[in-house]
Amino acid sequence: MAEQDSLRERLRAQDVAGFVAEDVTLVGGVDISFVKGSATGEACVSLVVVSLPSLRIVYVDCVPVRMTQPYIPGFLAFREVDFLVARIEHLRATRPGLVPQAILVDGNGVLHPRGFGLASHLGVLVGIPTVGVGKTLFALDGLEEHSVKRIAATRLRKGGDAMPLVGKSGRTWGVALRTMDDAPNPVFVSVGNDISLSSAVAIVRRCGRFRVPEPIRQADLQSRRYLREHHNEQ
Secondary structure, three states: OHHHHHHHOOOOOOOOOOOOHHHOOEEEEEEEEEOOOOOOOEEEEEEEEEEOOOOEEEEEEEEEEEOOOOOOOOOOHHHHHHHHHHHHHHHHHHOHHHOOOEEEEEEOOOOOOOOOOHHHHHHHHHOOOEEEEEOOOOOEOOEOHHHHHHHHHHHOOOOOOEEEEEOOOOOEEEEEEOOEOOEOOOEEEEEEEOOOHHHHHHHHHHOOOOOOOHHHHHHHHHHHHHHHHHHOOO
């Protein structure tokens, strides 16, 4: 798609000037949960900001939305990104002191068949460093989830251990990261935008409490809670 190609040209897989992962004190997490069985695309978009190193929630925003675009594999961002951008712009307008220095996205960045997943798309549009955190792995460039997880099971022995995801082309697409000692199943971390891979991994490591980094986990919990309260979701 021409629009995606144009946005991808603006992607920067390096830290913006002055960005130091260890100095970050506010990290955002975004997620969208859907009403089960809804034929009209009803959902809830959630933005959560946590403070580091405590992982204390300092901001929550959950808003009901209705999806108008169909889901097309490889182009998920075009269905969801405008709703995420709107919540970030609302935060900027109402609580500028809580705008996060980095945002973790429940989805992929450059670890994507077109090299430009939801995390990259969002980061280019909002101008905040973004990190893709995938729970499953796209098959690309010779990387396949089953074989990657098999190798990771032997190499990732404790929380914080990471393994680069190097394709047949020689490109490093991201990292398989074991976030916690008691969470052997890795997540797949990739650059979204305006951040280096090493900084992306460092941020995710700092957000560990469970397998899924806390900002994303809380965004998911908050959106699901909203749906339970307003749509009787179980």
